[in-house]
Amino acid sequence: DTEVTQTPKHLVMGMTNKKSLKCEQHMGHRAMYWYKQKAKKPPELMFVYSYEKLSINESVPSRFSPECPNSSLLNLHLHALQPEDSALYLCASSQEISNQPQHFGDGTRLSIL
Amino acid sequence: AQSVAQPEDQVNVAEGNPLTVKCTYSVSGNPYLFWYVQYPNRGLQFLLKYITGDNLVKGSYGFEAEFNKSQTSFHLKKPSALVSDSALYFCAVREFHNTNAGKSTFGDGTTLTVKP
DSSP, X not given: OOSEEEEOSEEEEOTTOEEEEEEEEOSOOOXXXXXXXXXXXXXXXEEEEETTEEEEEOSOOTTEEEEEEETTEEEEEEESOOGGGOEEEEEEEESSSSSOOXXXXXXXXXXXX | OOEEEOXXXXXXXXXXXXXXXXXXXXXXXXXXXXXXXXXXXXXXXXXXXXXXXXXXEEOGGGOEEEEEXXXXXXXXXXXXXXXXXXXXXXXEEEOOOGGGTTXXXXXXXXXXXXXX
């Protein structure tokens, strides 16, 4: 069992829908991350939060909107996505954003119709 | 800028034989190096890390890695492979400086297949 919980595990949505991905950790970590991963490829960093403040945005399109309501929760709000956005979305956390390893959730598999 | 190379897309070994998954890196400062494993339909799992100290790092599930500064390598090794080690392995490097703190660069991954 992973210590980072992501919901839902699977999501199918149309291009006009609005949905949200959720991520939760209770390890007291102060850094949280969103990644996008295509099959058999490395994860691509999207956003980094440190102490609930956005630290890095990797030039992600505005149809993806992150939110960190508190130190345990991380959301990714989705709107007007494109078929190429279909992927596995991984959340991760680490104690700090320096030299600490990341703990990953099992991801949300997103399909855009 | 930081980068990671995993020169082998695929590594095949027989069960019980030693395995090596290769990784080389490039950073301008001191590297923080990590190995992760990903099983099908799962997230990445942390195996081991090198920050400072001994060049030989021991991690989970019997894996170890050797940091070689002169060759800028951080190869993953295991003395005796198990069929259950079959998975996708990622090497990652992180260089800590303010503007990119928190950004890890991952290699393209190596698929390890251990045959009975």
